Amino acid sequence: MDYQYYISAWIYKVLKHADADFANFLHNKGYGKNENDSKLYKLFCFSRLNFGKPKLWKEKKLFEISAHEIKLQISFDVNKAASNFIKGLFMAQEFYLGDKFNGIDFKVSNVAALPEPEFTESMRYHLQTPWVVSYQKENDKHPQYLSPKDKLFDSLTVKHLAEKYNNTRQPKLISPEQINAKRLNDFKRAGFVMKPGTKEQSRIVGNLFEFELNAPLEVHKMIWNAGCSEKSSSGFGWVEKID
Template sequence: MQFRLTLRPIHRKTLVPFNYAYRLSAFIYSVLADADARYADFLHEQGYQYSSTRRFKLFTFSDLLMPNARVDTQAGGLWVNSETIEWIVSFYVDQAAQHFIMGLFQDQTCVIASPRHRAEFSIERVEAIPLAITTNTLTLRTLSPVVIAQKDERGMDQYLHPSDEAFGTLLISNLLAKWNSVPVTAGTADLLDETLTYRYLPGRYEPKSRLLTIKENSRAETKVRGYYGFSFELTGPKEILELAVFAGVGRYNAEGFGAVGL
């Protein structure tokens, strides 16, 4: 399920730090923990297992959609210049969980705090975004940076541009791994026999890249680069197209990367 949240700044002057995605991820975990501690702990500590080294959380979220935000490099953030902002959150869950999840976020206070900043928002509206997949091809646009990386001869990640020949191959491989991490119900095992393809759609502007830090100021701090501001076409079984929208594409989805929309 995909949801649109409307957030209202609590204070007249609100500065959101540049590196806010990991704080939003922590907020989602805290909301889930208040409602179902076992489920939140499962996602945070374990997730859905594909192999001994690969696990997936199967949720993601967009960048904050802040119209007319003012960039302030000296202050290290973005000044909110609108009465409300929007945020899209996606979960790969059963349709029956829609109202339950909407209720979790309604009337919550979202705090984005760093050693230098503290931005507070009240969530005043939560609405489900309808998704009806009627064809085997979707045109998707990025809602947050997509991280696709290939190891070089030194074992270091080389982050790929969405037009790179290997980008689509790795995106599809990651998506199929997500699919295989979920217990497959009877009658759906043959889905992977169908063709799944990626096609980059060049736009008026070149995709942009963003370098962000995950788990900032901790021993597990990691810097990753993702590309955003582009569209692509994904063709395949409807069930896997749905997975792409709700769970995200590429790596680090639960940290705020790979969110896509129609």
């Protein structure tokens, strides 16, 4: 059930096969103002797998999938030339998705570029994967994963979006005061296990809800192409537009 880690690892593998330097940069550093910047971002995100209604083996944390064609959306916050290059990388890829006990062999049968929506300064979104907002005190060993009930949630949400934008784009800067995110419904806590079955195994928890975002157009484009959440390269913060 926690397949997101394996998808993220596969994406890095595809990139590394084509351009080891680019993949290493994404994995180890990400985008940022300079090499010494502590806030570096990996500007891609991906959706959940679309495999219909699988059989759920809850005790074993497994999906049993009968569909023969499965869809996945991947988005990179790059220019059009790089986008066409990346599109070509994924054509006809063959790979195994899973751990050493359970998984599926896949072959990419088709890659299609999807159009962007028409962006406006006020837009409504549905979170398909959880929005992670974390806070770590100086002496804490692990971060706290906040819910919208926590008093720091709203301020850290817009602070992260502004930092993500400002650390990856030059020269125009955006302040948190230019961004307003308003939740439209109740939230549901959800998360994924990362690096399952290893010593580094951990669970990252976020929140699912619908929201209205008022922000400059560039911020909307960024979250559409790179997710709105922390850890977007692990599949968190994938948004879909609400008409």
